[in-house]
Amino acid sequence: MACVAMATLTLCNTIPEVMFVTFMQEQVPDSKLGCVSSIYQLASYATWPLGFAICGVVADHISPATVFLGAGLVIVVLYGLALFNRSVRQVQ
Secondary structure (H helix, E strand, O other): OHHHHHHHHHHHHHHHHHHHHHHHHHHOOOOOHHHHHHHHHHHHHHOHHHHHHHHHHHHHHOOHHHHHHHHHHHHHHHHHHHHOOHHHHOOO
16 A cells, blocks of 8 residues: 555656646746756755744644645645646647
C-alpha cells in the first residue's frame, strides 16, 4: 500500500512540475530563461524551512492528518485556479 501511495504522490508531483517548466520555457525569452529558472529554484528552496516550521506548529495545535489534508486541498485549489487562466490552458 505504501508503494502505491508513493507512486501516486510522485505522479501527482511530477505532472504539474513538468507543466510549469514547459510553460515557463515557452513564455520566458531564451536570453532570460536561466535567470528566471534560477530565481524560481531559489524561491522554492528558500521557502521550504518556512513551510516546514509553519506546518510543524499547525500540526502541534491540530492533527498532522488535518495539515496534510489542508495542504492537499490548497494544492488542488491553486492548480484549479491556474487552469481557469486561458493562457495556461492554451500553451502552444
